[in-house]
Amino acid sequence: MTRNIPTGTAGEDAAIQVEASDEVLMARIAAGDEQAFSQLVTRHADRFLGLAQRMLGNRDEAQDALQDAFSRLWLKASQFDPKAARFTTWFYRVVTNGCLDRLRKPRPLALAEDWDTADDSASADEIMEKRQHGDAVRAALKTLPERQRLALSLCYFDELSNQEAAEIMKISIKALESILVRGRRALRSHFMKGRH
């Protein structure tokens, strides 16, 4: 819950905003609070857009997947049980399931990727070089089976703990490690092929 804590300084209207936890916001969303929903969107859109983009390899499709995921969040907020899982774990599951569904649907044609560079201050050469490297990584990730891509996205790029990643993927930590090893091995051989 967002609370306004008075500073105690005379004449100052400024108040320190204590941010509500995700779980509190979810309870408010379940009661139909649109402001809480907006807060949650602002807080997590970038992170989950990155995951969807890495999984689907396409910005537009990632945005569609995220739109679906947040629609589901709004409609199913009452089903979220904070005792069973953290909000991020629950929502990672919603987003990854949506991405996996999309990957399994037949796609008529692969659309051009639209990845932007995050650093606008970089020079054109730097941007080009970054793009080339970034494209190589994304191309390599695309060659992986979806579960290996997901495991690497969660553990490497999103830096989740192995326990949380295993929970999201509904597998044991041992199985997660085995998927990660296979994924990294495949990426390495892809990377080595590209160098020769």
Next chain:
Amino acid sequence: MTQERFEQIVSAYGADMRRWPSAERADAAAFLAQNETLDVVAKAQTLDHFLDSETPCAPASPDFLQSLMAIPRKTRTDILQDGRYGGFAAQPAGWQTAFKNRPRMAIYAPSTAFVVAMIMGLWFGASNWVGTPETVDLTPYLMGSDIAFYEDSEE
């Protein structure tokens, strides 16, 4: 920490110890300090360097954020306009669909049909009434006189 487990950790999570399982991080770091020239670490570092060159995903645009924030409003409009609820059809099935826009009819029509059927049943039953079974004389059938009747008529 055995060498086998250490190699498993590095092969799965990479050479950066921040990504190693928290429960085993200290032991694995101590093991690495004693065995810095392990081939598995060098291999993992090369791949990590390659993965780290991935361009970070651009943040969500203000327009896209606005479209996400509009989801509650859009969902409400969907329900009011065409009975859709966030992309999922929320239409009643069967005979209810026919009376979707006339809820009072959904109650009155089946009740009226039931009453009419009951009246017609009573009317049909009354008009074909032939009396109770007690008024029919069953004696000839029970006594076998019908056989005698056929025998008489043959003569």
